[in-house]
Amino acid sequence: MAHQSIGTDILSEILSRATLQTVGRFRLVSKECNDLTYRSYFMRLHCQRTRIISGFLLASMMSHKHPAEFVSTDNNIPNIVSLRFLPGCARILACTNQGLLLCLNSRPKCHRIPEYYVCKPTTKEWQQIPNPKTRYFARNVAMMVLRLDPLRYKIIRLSEPSHLRNLNRKHAYEHCFRCEVFDSERWAWRQLEEMYLPYDEVLTSKPAISACGAFHWLTSEKNILAFNADDETWTMLSVPDAVNNKSYYLQLAGYQGKLACLRKERGREDCFELWVMEDYFGKKLWNKKHTVSTKPLQIEERFVSPEALYNAENALVRSYYDRVYFYKFTDGSFDAVKLKNGHYDQGIFPFQSDFEPSNLRICRRFKNHPRQRPRRSLQRCNEFIHLLGLGCRRALNPTLMFIFLLLIFTLFCSVLDEQGFNVNVSL
Numbered sequence: 001m002a003h004q005s006i007g008t009d010i011l012s013e014i015l016s017r018a019t020l021q022t023v024g025r026f027r028l029v030s031k032e033c034n035d036l037t038y039r040s041y042f043m044r045l046h047c048q049r050t051r052i053i054s055g056f057l058l059a060s061m062m063s064h065k066h067p068a069e070f071v072s073t074d075n076n077i078p079n080i081v082s083l084r085f086l087p088g089c090a091r092i093l094a095c096t097n098q099g100l101l102l103c104l105n106s107r108p109k110c111h112r113i114p115e116y117y118v119c120k121p122t123t124k125e126w127q128q129i130p131n132p133k134t135r136y137f138a139r140n141v142a143m144m145v146l147r148l149d150p151l152r153y154k155i156i157r158l159s160e161p162s163h164l165r166n167l168n169r170k171h172a173y174e175h176c177f178r179c180e181v182f183d184s185e186r187w188a189w190r191q192l193e194e195m196y197l198p199y200d201e202v203l204t205s206k207p208a209i210s211a212c213g214a215f216h217w218l219t220s221e222k223n224i225l226a227f228n229a230d231d232e233t234w235t236m237l238s239v240p241d242a243v244n245n246k247s248y249y250l251q252l253a254g255y256q257g258k259l260a261c262l263r264k265e266r267g268r269e270d271c272f273e274l275w276v277m278e279d280y281f282g283k284k285l286w287n288k289k290h291t292v293s294t295k296p297l298q299i300e301e302r303f304v305s306p307e308a309l310y311n312a313e314n315a316l317v318r319s320y321y322d323r324v325y326f327y328k329f330t331d332g333s334f335d336a337v338k339l340k341n342g343h344y345d346q347g348i349f350p351f352q353s354d355f356e357p358s359n360l361r362i363c364r365r366f367k368n369h370p371r372q373r374p375r376r377s378l379q380r381c382n383e384f385i386h387l388l389g390l391g392c393r394r395a396l397n398p399t400l401m402f403i404f405l406l407l408i409f410t411l412f413c414s415v416l417d418e419q420g421f422n423v424n425v426s427l
Helices: 002-015 020-026 031-037 040-049 241-246 376-387 398-418
Strands: 053-059 068-071 090-095 101-105 115-120 125-129 137-148 151-160 174-183 188-191 195-198 209-211 214-218 223-228 233-238 247-255 258-265 271-278 285-293 304-309 314-319 323-328 333-338 348-353
Touching (some): 002 020, 002 031, 031 040, 040 053, 090 137, 137 214, 214 247, 247 271, 247 304, 258 304, 271 304, 304 348
Antiparallel strands (some): 053 068, 090 101, 115 125, 137 151, 174 188, 174 195, 209 214, 214 223, 223 233, 247 258, 258 271, 304 314, 314 323, 323 333
């Protein structure tokens, strides 16, 4: 036991100075190594000794803007994560375990077509990616990094068509979802086969949980819809029978790289249960890991509910007011964090990142987007105006262009009239 204790201490000292990529590889060595890197004291030591931040991004909506607030107990630097470097009013759609975000600018200045950005807030790198079929309303979006060097990621977008007349008769009473996948290696969107759910079953609007190389969404009928990012296939998973029968609150979460769910039973407001799926690629067995008592926390807040897991010992618990709690369910201690925006109704995203460059392809707007190319007629008009000595730096509005050319033509006609020429113009 003493030898194992010394070995664990030495490993903690070494890994607490390693990069996120090295820690991620170390987790694949054994179950004991994986458990070590998710302990509370190791994550705090890792953030203190390296330039790594770890916490949650809480997205909200205020006055048609989408501010995101970063909360953490291991990083107390204010405004360490900000999206102000992005153009326009960006909203977070998805987050990866490597610190990359997928954001949407729904109100660009130059046109009404929304713009999609992939960025890394810690290094302020960003790039615009091609747009999917934006005429379809997006229901759920998720993103996963497949490789860091060179960088490769995938984005999946589930949208619901606004019309139903093109559906087959056998799918008339089912929910149809249009599936699109963006691969950064191909740099293009691809449409997959449409996915159907029963008419009385819909997907929840909460962000997807990434675990075991797949995205997971919870449905209204307490099923789990999983999408494998490698082979791009869909599977439907079930929650534990005990959870499905008695629980009135259910939330998916990630626990030490595994798929987990948090549930509260009816009539028991003072505790919640943590279930973890074991043998994901085999029998997919659910194991009840903890029964967490929230009595110490309810002394300060009466109504609380778990939202996510920070590490192997801490859970993010929300209240009905302007604060969240990092609740350590092993000893009942907690840290309260007061929110600046007061609420977060646009999602909770686990966020962990370093300050190393991510080697994004283009750290500016995507130049070759077909919808951003100016019309050829406007280009020729701008060239003509430039030849007249009235050069402009940007393309003019077509209405302003017409008025400007009309004024030039009127002035030209008046000059001809003064010279004695008869000009008859009928507009």
